[in-house]
Amino acid sequence: MTLTRSNAAFELAKTVIPGGVDSPVRAFGSVGGVPPFIKEAKGAYLKDIDGNEYIDFVQSWGPLILGHANETIEKAVIEAVKRGLSFGAPTEVETKLAQAVCSLLPSVDKIRFVNSGTEAVMSAIRLARGFTKRDDIIKFEGCYHGHSDALLVKAGSGATTFGNPSSPGVPEGTTKHTLLAKYNDLKSVEACFNASKGVACVIVEPIAGNMGFVPAKEEFLKGLRQLCDEYGAILIFDEVMSGFRASLKGAQGVYDVCPDMVTLGKVIGGGMPVGAFGGKAKIMAMLSPEGPVYQAGTLSGNPVAMSAGLASLEVVSSKAQTLYPRLESLAKRLTEGLKAEANEANIPLQVGYQGSMFGFFFNDNPVYNFEDALRSDTKRFALFHQEMLKRGVYFACSQFEVGFICSAMDEKIIDEVIVKAAEVMKKL
Secondary structure, eight states, X not given: OOOHHHHHHHHHHHTTSGGGSSSGGGGOTTTOSOOOOEEEEEBTEEEETTSOEEEESSGGGTXXXXXXXXXXXXXXXXXXXXXXXXXXXXXXXXXXXXXXXHHXXXXXXXXXXXSSHHHHHHHHHHHHHHHHTOOEEEEETTOOOOSOGGGXXXXXXSTTSBOEEXXXXXXXXXXXXXXXXXXXXXXXXXXXXXXXXXXXXXXXXXXXXXXXXXXXXXXXXXXXXXXXXXXXXXXXXXXXTTTTTTSTTXXXXXXXXXXXXXXXXXXXXXXXXXXXXXXXXXHHTTBXXXXXXXXXXXXXXXXXXXXXXXXXXXXXXXXXXXXXXXXXXXXXXXXXXXXXXXXXXTOOOEEEEETTEEEEEOOSSOXXXXXXXXXXXXXXXXXXXXXXXXXXXXXXXXXXXXEEOOTTOOXXXXXXXXXXXXXXXXXX
């Protein structure tokens, strides 16, 4: 496999784009090598500008449940484009997609569309603060909720330490109301509540995808629900990754826990730029123009993204009874296959899956939180990633990212990947 043209494209990009990419992980900094520049994609496969083809387990970081260039979504987008790209005015398709989402998610009475997961989370937290009239928020180490200032924090000396900025450009004062707790650890959450003068909300990825695949324990989520009820705080599920991926109802279809609010991302846009936040009617009533909490966006609910999302959700919903079991069976087949080949090569590997989400860690022990994840062998992962890429398998370019199965995949593709993984495990 050669990446001559991608290498040249990357060098050229670096002259006009910081780091040559528009989102840092794409630069392959944690795995090494040159990022393939993608020319086109179809179904389960990517093709780069050098003509190399890859089985794609990134699927645009989650939204492409139906795979790349799905004909139904393409048709909906083309028809919408012919009518106009954006109007900055209400359209019926917004309401149709809102009705579809509200009908599927138990926690959502009303929803507002935005343009990204970051925007959705930022707006949901503002709304939670406005509703409770409190300032503090609790988040968890290893859970990523977009790049808004208040959420770009790292752990201090203990669970109750108010967060310090983890990026230059974020003022200390911006994160002084952000408390950090340990994922799957209720005691650390209780400590945060006790240290605060008033917690507006707890935000959590119920199935974490940004420290690698780390699902929450059910008792942990139930404990969060109880603590939020006890202290009068809003419980927000960040389902930018797990929404319609873990199940048709996201994590809410997996766990017997109902949050007050939920944030969603590109998965409800069929791959188009979109996000959303929704929740109980009494909370959403605080949002302008009904209430005093302000949020706006010129391209929010634009007809192209809404049409793509509605087309995707209609297909997924209509096939849900067979689609989700099939996707999960493929995720199981892949992760168990990787585990078996790692065992054969005497390499410690932790694996997991839920619905069409999956992940694996080169780690001696199970991973329940960010601290556990950080003990993984990232050098071994980098080598694994490089060797699998050479063999035409495109995994997420970080040990701390989740993978995705799409409906265009089948047992033959999964078995092909496992055979290639066996070669690499022996080499490692």
